[in-house]
């Protein structure tokens with residue numbers, strides 16, 4: 384009797400073991416099937432503090448937090464480059480696009496200048512469609528590292544030529560910085576002409592953009608209103624006729640979708656720029672837009688959950704943003720950040736510039752006070768969070784004098800610590816305004832703190848843990864079934 388019970392028990396144990404093995408095998412078989420659709424979202428300069436600032440900004444208004452912070456896999460990565468602890472965007476994007484550690488400024492070449500194949504190029508070779516989207520110029524360091532191989536990120540003409548000869552299917556967002564080779568030692572013709580010869584449809588502005596469809600073939604699309612660096616306007620400055628990062632992403636998904644799958648990289652590039660300038664409200668608005676673009680990919684994922692991978696990361700942190708400030712001690716006032724109406728860039732380059740031009744010799748600080756109220760809600764009298772303290776008012780007066788004097792501010796000086804390379808009055812305003820929200824900045828450059836990565840979909844669990852930034856590229860390649868080897872392109 385006891386023996387038969389033992390036998391039944393051991394049989395059921397065997398059944399359970401066999402069942403478990405079958406489950407494991409089928410899970411492995413499923414996991415070894417590479418995803419058909421792969422999205423890599425890179426928030427430039429989007430460290431953990433930037434993600435959390437945007438999250439809290441939403442939650443303080445009673446809204447849901449960021450979509451990117453809800454993904455099931457969550458990790459952190461180092462960001463250092465080969466020849467320096469604090470990375471630039473070129474070395475960081477090379478690490479993420481190729482799995483190779485390189486020097487600052489290098490565009491998908493190793494430290495010996497050997498070109499290294501990118502995830503996007505591998506995807507194209509495999510027959511997938513490839514899309515590259517960015518809110519800054521499409522030849523800027525981060526997007527360039529997916530299709531170009533150059534010794535310097537500043538070789539915009541050479542990068543433009545690599546772009547139009549890449550054979551990739553969709554380039555969208557900002558414009559080209561040197562299509563004609565005006566700043567090149569060896570101009571190679573007009574990149575737009577070469578693009579047309581290579582079969583690209585070039586769509587400029589919202590009207591031309593909205594009518595793009597699957598019959599448009601390979602596409603280069605950019606907004607007609609670009610800043611002086613050929614980037615999209617900041618979201619805080621965007622108008623109805625501008626094309627947003629979200630729209631560029633949605634259209635990309637529509638155009639790239641095909642039975643062989645696609646790889647798409649989407650960069651939120653101006654999170655970085657606004658953090659260089661220590662402007663948190665502008666950075667948060669661009670982070671929210673980046674998260675809305677991510678939602679477009681997430682909607683697609685929900686239709687194809689077994690075939691899609693989405694990875695979201697930063698490339699490094701910018702500005703040394705932190706969520707806390709000596710003056711506000713344990714308090715945070717994220718709501719304050721809603722008050723700001725324009726980016727630091729529009730304030731210094733248009734509003735304050737216009738004000739200065741209208742001065743006609745008299746420069747009373749009192750005259751500029753209405754602008755502080757109108758664009759940042761800062762007041763010199765009254766009650767509430769945005770009333771300026773005496774020392775804040777003094778700091779603003781000092782910076783105002785510096786701005787009107789127009790003196791060049793050199794690195795290594797006390798003034799550089801105060802204002803960086805920016806308009807002194809504007810940067811002092813954003814400093815004080817951010818401090819009132821309980822936020823602090825330590826730098827006008829990048830910092831070396833690790834960044835957060837989150838992921839959802841096929842192989843997402845691989846992104847749990849702490850790893851190097853080159854592992855992001857290697858992990859994606861492994862999941863996509865590509866071989867990672869450090870070898871020169873042929």
Ligand SMILES: [Zn+2]
Pocket residue numbers: 428472655656659701829
């Ligand atoms: Zn930067």
